[in-house]
Amino acid sequence: MSLSSENLLLEVKDLSIQFGGLKAVDSLNFSVQKGQLKGLIGPNGAGKTTVFNMLTGVYQPSRGEICFRGQIINRLKPHERCRRGMARTFQNIRLFRELTVLDNVLLGSHQKLTYGIFDSLFFTKKFHTEQKQNLDKALHLLNLFDLANKSELRAAGLPYGQQRKLEIVRALAGEPRLLLLDEPAAGMNHSETDQLMTLIGRVRKEFDLTILLIEHDMKLVMGICEDILVLDHGVKLEEGDSQKVRTSAKVIEAYLGIENEH
Amino acid sequence: MRSKIRAPLLALLIVNVLVMLLGFFTDAYVQLNILFIVVNVLMALSLNLVNGFTGQFSLGHAGFMAVGAYTAVFFVTKIYFAPGLLGLFLIGIYSIAGGLLAALAGYLVGLPSLRLRGDYLAIVTLGFGEIIRVVLLNMEFLGGPRGIAGIPPIPSIQIGSFEISSFYVAFFYASSWAVVCFFSLWRLCYSQYGLSFLGVREDEIAAEAMGVPTTKVKVRAFVLSSFFAGVAGSLMAHFTSYISPASFSFLLSVNAVIMVVLGGMGSLTGSILAAAIITVLPEALRPLQEITGVDLRMVIYALALVLIMIIRPTGLFGDREWPEIWRSWKTTRNLKKQTAAQKQSQSARSSS
Numbered sequence: 049m050s051l052s053s054e055n056l057l058l059e060v061k062d063l064s065i066q067f068g069g070l071k072a073v074d075s076l077n078f079s080v081q082k083g084q085l086k087g088l089i090g091p092n093g094a095g096k097t098t099v100f101n102m103l104t105g106v107y108q109p110s111r112g113e114i115c116f117r118g119q120i121i122n123r124l125k126p127h128e129r130c131r132r133g134m135a136r137t138f139q140n141i142r143l144f145r146e147l148t149v150l151d152n153v154l155l156g157s158h159q160k161l162t163y164g165i166f167d168s169l170f171f172t173k174k175f176h177t178e179q180k181q182n183l184d185k186a187l188h189l190l191n192l193f194d195l196a197n198k199s200e201l202r203a204a205g206l207p208y209g210q211q212r213k214l215e216i217v218r219a220l221a222g223e224p225r226l227l228l229l230d231e232p233a234a235g236m237n238h239s240e241t242d243q244l245m246t247l248i249g250r251v252r253k254e255f256d257l258t259i260l261l262i263e264h265d266m267k268l269v270m271g272i273c274e275d276i277l278v279l280d281h282g283v284k285l286e287e288g289d290s291q292k293v294r295t296s297a298k299v300i301e302a303y304l305g306i307e308n309e310h
Numbered sequence: 311m312r313s314k315i316r317a318p319l320l321a322l323l324i325v326n327v328l329v330m331l332l333g334f335f336t337d338a339y340v341q342l343n344i345l346f347i348v349v350n351v352l353m354a355l356s357l358n359l360v361n362g363f364t365g366q367f368s369l370g371h372a373g374f375m376a377v378g379a380y381t382a383v384f385f386v387t388k389i390y391f392a393p394g395l396l397g398l399f400l401i402g403i404y405s406i407a408g409g410l411l412a413a414l415a416g417y418l419v420g421l422p423s424l425r426l427r428g429d430y431l432a433i434v435t436l437g438f439g440e441i442i443r444v445v446l447l448n449m450e451f452l453g454g455p456r457g458i459a460g461i462p463p464i465p466s467i468q469i470g471s472f473e474i475s476s477f478y479v480a481f482f483y484a485s486s487w488a489v490v491c492f493f494s495l496w497r498l499c500y501s502q503y504g505l506s507f508l509g510v511r512e513d514e515i516a517a518e519a520m521g522v523p524t525t526k527v528k529v530r531a532f533v534l535s536s537f538f539a540g541v542a543g544s545l546m547a548h549f550t551s552y553i554s555p556a557s558f559s560f561l562l563s564v565n566a567v568i569m570v571v572l573g574g575m576g577s578l579t580g581s582i583l584a585a586a587i588i589t590v591l592p593e594a595l596r597p598l599q600e601i602t603g604v605d606l607r608m609v610i611y612a613l614a615l616v617l618i619m620i621i622r623p624t625g626l627f628g629d630r631e632w633p634e635i636w637r638s639w640k641t642t643r644n645l646k647k648q649t650a651a652q653k654q655s656q657s658a659r660s661s662s
């Protein structure tokens with residue numbers, strides 16, 4: 049693999065975190081290249097979501113370094129990381145439930161606002177143009193994800209699959225460089241999952257995105273990800289293309305050989 | 311990003327005119343209560359920004375009102391005051407000063423405490439309110455526990471040979487503040503900028519992940535809310551002509567919370583309605599006392615509140631505004647009419 053440092057979007061070194069006595073993630077190293085779609089897989093409790101939480105600043109790692117777009121971001125608050133171009137979805141959907149679908153998306157692009165309290169009080173021109181721009185963008189995104197006709201509904205009223213989609217739209221609204229998707233297809237049926245994955249592929253092209261994708265379903269990840277990172281009990285088992293991961297003895301053992309442990 | 315402001319603003323203006331006319335036919339007692347409604351509207355609106363829109367439970371609103379009231383009164387009684395138009399102007403300046411000082415207090419209290427959530431925040435703000443009260447009790451130059459009496463009322467204004475009475479000037483002055491507050495909060499809360507308040511209320515972790523600086527947003531809400539609370543306090547001082555630390559007890563904060571909850575957390579028009587109801591209800595029940603001989607007012611008042619909250623658990627308006635509620639009323643009514651008409655035509659057809 050040719051790793052040129054200017055193409056590096058995210059680099060994680062020696063990332064570790066402990067919850068009490070549990071080493072949820074232990075000395076993890078990996079990097080994500082610009083434009084890559086990278087899969088992060090592993091059995092239940094492997095520490096995948098915890099990695100996301102450390103990347104986005106929800107958890108503070110007990111050791112290690114997170115380098116995003118050439119800067120160490122360990123000390124930044126979650127909203128500051130978001131402003132630098134990191135957006136995420138949540139495994140246990142976290143929409144703004146009582147707000148409308150449209151408002152959810154608009155909140156996603158809230159970080160882009162440059163007007164302040166005074167502009168919104170005194171109807172300045174800046175206020176109007178920005179508000180209009182963001183509205184158009186939000187509607188475009190909703191259209192893309194087939195949610196435009198639901199824009200005035202409360203988010204809590206959407207069916208489960210659409211809530212997941214809305215989370216992606218909300219994350220996209222901020223025009224991120226790096227999109228972190230935590231099991232976006234969880235709870236969807238087969239054809240819904242397929243649709244979603246094609247959509248993600250399309251969005252990735254349109255917005256020139258880099259994506260880190262957590263997914264339970266190994267087959268699915270193998271299908272779309274160029275590069276896969278396998279995690280188990282907080283440590284990296286394997287990293288590489290699907291061929292390499294598929295044939296790795298360690299990975300096979302982690303996924304299939306659970307009963308062998310006893 | 312929802313309702314248009316025109317309709318409720320227009321309604322507010324109409325109500326103002328009506329109240330002015332009403333004031334014409336009534337005595338000083340009713341007039342005073344009308345003024346109290348406006349003060350309470352200001353109080354409820356400002357608290358709604360924090361408790362309703364931003365979802366932070368503050369129980370210290372009376373503290374901020376006290377800061378505003380005492381500041382304004384200090385200026386009026388100790389620095390300079392004049393009758394007539396100049397007096398009104400000065401009162402305006404002093405109210406703003408009171409508001410600003412209250413806002414500063416809001417900033418100082420909010421910055422450390424807004425990292426806390428829910429019950430913890432409630433307790434801290436409650437503590438703050440009590441501290442203010444105790445500090446005032448011990449400030450001899452502000453009257454200590456005796457308070458300050460003889461605060462000049464809003465002056466009447468002479469235009470040529472025509473005199474606008476104190477009540478009208480006071481009402482005009484107070485309701486201008488209410489309109490300013492209503493307008494600013496509306497503009498703010500229903501712009502994309504203001505969505506950040508709602509985002510914090512709905513899910514802090516998600517809001518933070520979407521780039522909303524949640525602590526800052528909370529402090530902002532707190533500061534703005536405290537400003538208008540301070541102004542409300544200054545108005546109250548002029549209308550009652552006497553303030554003491556006891557005027558700003560914990561009960562006043564609770565009253566403000568009741569108004570917000572009753573009107574609906576996150577509904578400005580709801581807060582206005584609730585403030586009016588809560589001010590008028592105890593007074594309206596007064597004649598009952600004369601008939602029955604015992605003071606049942608508070609019992610009935612409490613029962614009424616309980617009843618309303620049972621029937622409408624999210625408050626009168628929920629988190630919607632009056633134009634929306636009105637529209638959905640109309641559509642359901644129309645739907646009912648339509649289905650009724652359909653049924654009729656069906657039965658007519660089947661019978662023929």
Ligand SMILES: Nc1ncnc2c1ncn2[C@@H]1O[C@H](COP(=O)(O)OP(=O)(O)OP(=O)(O)O)[C@@H](O)[C@H]1O
Nearest residue numbers: 067070072090091092093094095096097098099139
């Ligand atoms: N806040 C926390 N406090 C204590 N333990 C935690 C916390 N968050 C995660 N853990 C533990 O860390 C381990 C990794 O959890 P994590 O949620 O990252 O797994 P995951 O790979 O996302 O699993 P899944 O596929 O089920 O989503 C689990 O054992 C979990 O119980």
Ligand SMILES: [Mg+2]
Nearest residue numbers: 096097098139
């Ligand atoms: Mg997980």
